[in-house]
Amino acid sequence: MSAPVSSLDMLGRQFDFWWALYRRTFRGNVVSSFFFPLFNALAMGVLLGGYVKVDPARLEGATSYLAFVVPGLLAGNAMMTGFGDASYPVVGALKWDRTYYAMQASPLRVRDIVNGHLGLMAFRFLVASSVFVLVLAPFGVFATWWGALGAVVVGVFVGLAFALPMYALSARLGEETWFTLLWRVGVMPLFLFSGAFFPLSNLSPPLSALAKLMPLWHGVDLARMLCLDTWDGPQALLHIGYLGALSVVFYLVSVRELERRLQH
Amino acid sequence: MSRNRQTGWLVSGNVSDAPREATDQDNSGELGSPEGSMVHARGLHKSFGDFEAVKGIDFDVRRGECFGFLGPNGAGKSSTMRMIGAISPVSSGTLRMLGMDPATHGSQIRAKLGVCPQEDSLDAELNVSENLFVYGRYFGLPRAPLRLKVAEMLEFVQLTDKAKSKVSELSGGMKRRLSIARSLINDPQLLLLDEPTTGLDPQARHLLWDGIYRLKQAGVTVVLTTHYMDEAEQLCDRLVVMDDGRIVAQGTPRDLIAHHSTREVAELRFPVGDQQRYADQVADLAERIEVLPDRVLLYTADGDHAVAQVHARGIATETAMVRRSSLEDVFLHLTGRSLVD
Numbered sequence: 001m002s003a004p005v006s007s008l009d010m011l012g013r014q015f016d017f018w019w020a021l022y023r024r025t026f027r028g029n030v031v032s033s034f035f036f037p038l039f040n041a042l043a044m045g046v047l048l049g050g051y052v053k054v055d056p057a058r059l060e061g062a063t064s065y066l067a068f069v070v071p072g073l074l075a076g077n078a079m080m081t082g083f084g085d086a087s088y089p090v091v092g093a094l095k096w097d098r099t100y101y102a103m104q105a106s107p108l109r110v111r112d113i114v115n116g117h118l119g120l121m122a123f124r125f126l127v128a129s130s131v132f133v134l135v136l137a138p139f140g141v142f143a144t145w146w147g148a149l150g151a152v153v154v155g156v157f158v159g160l161a162f163a164l165p166m167y168a169l170s171a172r173l174g175e176e177t178w179f180t181l182l183w184r185v186g187v188m189p190l191f192l193f194s195g196a197f198f199p200l201s202n203l204s205p206p207l208s209a210l211a212k213l214m215p216l217w218h219g220v221d222l223a224r225m226l227c228l229d230t231w232d233g234p235q236a237l238l239h240i241g242y243l244g245a246l247s248v249v250f251y252l253v254s255v256r257e258l259e260r261r262l263q264h
Numbered sequence: 265m266s267r268n269r270q271t272g273w274l275v276s277g278n279v280s281d282a283p284r285e286a287t288d289q290d291n292s293g294e295l296g297s298p299e300g301s302m303v304h305a306r307g308l309h310k311s312f313g314d315f316e317a318v319k320g321i322d323f324d325v326r327r328g329e330c331f332g333f334l335g336p337n338g339a340g341k342s343s344t345m346r347m348i349g350a351i352s353p354v355s356s357g358t359l360r361m362l363g364m365d366p367a368t369h370g371s372q373i374r375a376k377l378g379v380c381p382q383e384d385s386l387d388a389e390l391n392v393s394e395n396l397f398v399y400g401r402y403f404g405l406p407r408a409p410l411r412l413k414v415a416e417m418l419e420f421v422q423l424t425d426k427a428k429s430k431v432s433e434l435s436g437g438m439k440r441r442l443s444i445a446r447s448l449i450n451d452p453q454l455l456l457l458d459e460p461t462t463g464l465d466p467q468a469r470h471l472l473w474d475g476i477y478r479l480k481q482a483g484v485t486v487v488l489t490t491h492y493m494d495e496a497e498q499l500c501d502r503l504v505v506m507d508d509g510r511i512v513a514q515g516t517p518r519d520l521i522a523h524h525s526t527r528e529v530a531e532l533r534f535p536v537g538d539q540q541r542y543a544d545q546v547a548d549l550a551e552r553i554e555v556l557p558d559r560v561l562l563y564t565a566d567g568d569h570a571v572a573q574v575h576a577r578g579i580a581t582e583t584a585m586v587r588r589s590s591l592e593d594v595f596l597h598l599t600g601r602s603l604v605d
Contacts, residue, residue: 005404014401017402102387104351
C-alpha cells in the first residue's frame with residue numbers, strides 16, 4: 001500500500017495552481033501595496049504629523065511623528081491584507097469557484113488545501129510588506145537596514161496572525177454578507193486604537209491595558225522596535241508568542257472548520 | 265506515448281493502459297478487498313444530524329464493469345458517491361475502496377480515483393489546458409509528462425482546438441467533457457461520474473455516452489449515478505435502484521426488467537379525468553396495470569394484442585402506443601412513482 005505523501009510535497013503539488021492565481025492578481029497586490037503606504041505616510045505622517053511637535057520620549061523613541069506612525073501603518077496594512085485575503089477569496093473558493101471542492105477530489109487533504117492557500121497569502125504579504133518598506137525607505141524612517149528587513153518579516157507574521165482567524169470564520173460561515181460589518185466594527189477600530197497613530201501611554205491605564213490585549217498592538221510594537229531600533233528582547237518575545245499562539249490556534253480551527261464544511 | 269489521432273472519443277494510449285495497470289496490481293494485495301471488488305460496501309449509512317440520507321446499503325463494484333446508481337433526486341445517490349469518493353466520512357457500516365479504508369487511507373484512495381462531480385468545479389479564469397495541468401499536479405504528476413498527457417486528454421474529449429480558451433467561454437457540454445478529461449488525468453482505476461449528462465442537450469449527451477462507453481470498453485471501471493433510465497440502460501452492466509436512502513432492486517438492466525416488469529407495455533391515453541374509469545374496463549387485459557395522471561399503462565407480454573382487445577371492446581383511446589419495458593417501469597413498479605418528477 002502506498003505511503004502517505006508529506007505535507008511539504010502536497011504543498012509543492014499546489015504550486016502551479018496558486019502561482020497561476022497569483023499571476024492573475026499580482027498587479028493589484030503590487031499597486032495597492034505601493035499606494036497605501038505612500039498616501040498614508042504623506043497624509044498621516046508628513047501633512048498631519050507636521051502639526052505634531054513633541055519630545056521623542058513621548059513618541060516611544062521616534063524622532064518624528066512620521067517615523068512613529070510608519071510601523072503602525074505597516075502592521076495595520078498587514079492586518080488589513082490578512083483580513084482581505086482570508087475573507088472573499090476563501091468564501092469564493094467554497095462558493096463561487098469551488099476550487100476547494102476540485103482539490104478535495106484529488107489526493108490533497110484538507111490541511112494541505114489550507115496550507116496551500118496560506119502559502120499564497122504569505123507570499124502576498126511578503127510582496128505587500130516589501131513594497132511598503134521600499135516605498136518608505138527614502139523617507140528615512142528606518143533606523144537600520146536590518147530593522148527594515150525585520151519589519152518585512154513582521155508584516156508577513158502579522159498578516160498571517162490576522163488571516164488565520166479570518167480564514168476560520170470564512171470557512172465556518174461560508175458567506176460574505178458579514179464582511180463589511182466586521183470591517184467596520186472590527187478591523188477599523190483595531191487599526192485606529194491599537195497604538196498605530198498614538199502612543200498607548202496617552203490612554204488611561206485601563207484603556208491602555210485593554211488596547212494591549214488587542215492583537216494588532218503586538219504587531220505595531222514589534223514593527224516599531226525594529227523600525228526605530230528600540231529592540232527589547234523580552235517584550236519582543238511576548239509579542240511573537242502572542243501572535244504565534246494566535247496563529248497556531250486558528251490554524252487548527254481553520255483546518256477543522258474547512259473539514260466540517262467540505263467533508264459533509 | 266502513443267497518440268491515436270482518430271476522430272471521436274478515441275481510446276488513446278494511456279486511457280487503454282489504465283486497466284492493464286490495475287490488472288498488474290491484482291496480486292499486490294492492494295486490490296484485495298473482502299470480495300476482490302473495487303468497491304465493497306456493507307450496511308453503509310450516512311446521516312446528517314437527524315436526517316438519514318443513506319439507510320444501510322450493500323453493494324460491490326467489480327473491476328471493469330460500469331455500475332450505476334439509479335434513483336430520483338434525494339434518493340441518496342450523491343451521498344453514496346461522496347462516500348465512495350473518499351470525501352465524506354461513513355456514518356456507519358463498512359466501506360472498502362480498492363481494498364483500502366477511506367477513513368484511514370482517503371488520500372491514497374483518491375490518488376487512484378477519477379471524479380467527475382455533478383456540479384462543475386473547473387477554474388473559470390484558467391484556460392482549458394491549464395485546468396487539466398494544475399489538476400494533474402495535485403496528483404504529483406511530473407510537469408513534462410503531464411504536458412503530453414494534457415494534450416492527449418484534450419484530444420480524447422475533442423477540445424484540442426479550445427486548449428487556450430477560457431473555461432467561461434465553453435458550452436455546458438464542453439465543460440462536462442473537460443471535467444471528464446480532468447477526472448482521467450491520473451489514469452484512474454475507478455471513474456466516478458455523478459449525473460454526467462444532467463442538463464445537457466441530446467447531442468451532447470450522446471457524445472458523452474459514446475465517450476463513457478469507449479472508456480468502459482477500454483476496461484476502466486465506471487460508477488455513475490443518473491436519474492435517466494435510458495442512460496442507465498445504455499451504459500450500465502449492473503445497477504442498483506435507490507429510493508429514500510435504500511436499495512430497492514439490483515441486477516443487470518435486462519434482469520431488472522425481466523424480474524420486475526413484462527416484456528412490453530401498452531400506453532393508452534384517454535380523455536383528461538377519465539383514466540381511472542377506462543382503466544377499470546381494461547384491467548383484465550394485462551398482467552398488471554398502472555394509472556398515471558395522463559395515461560394508463562398495461563403491462564403484458566404482447567402489447568399489440570392488448571391494444572387490439574381494448575379496441576375490440578369498443579373502447580376509444582386518444583392514443584395507443586406499444587413499447588418495450590424500460591427501467592422506468594421497474595422503478596414505477598417498485599416505488600409507485602416516476603423517476604423524474
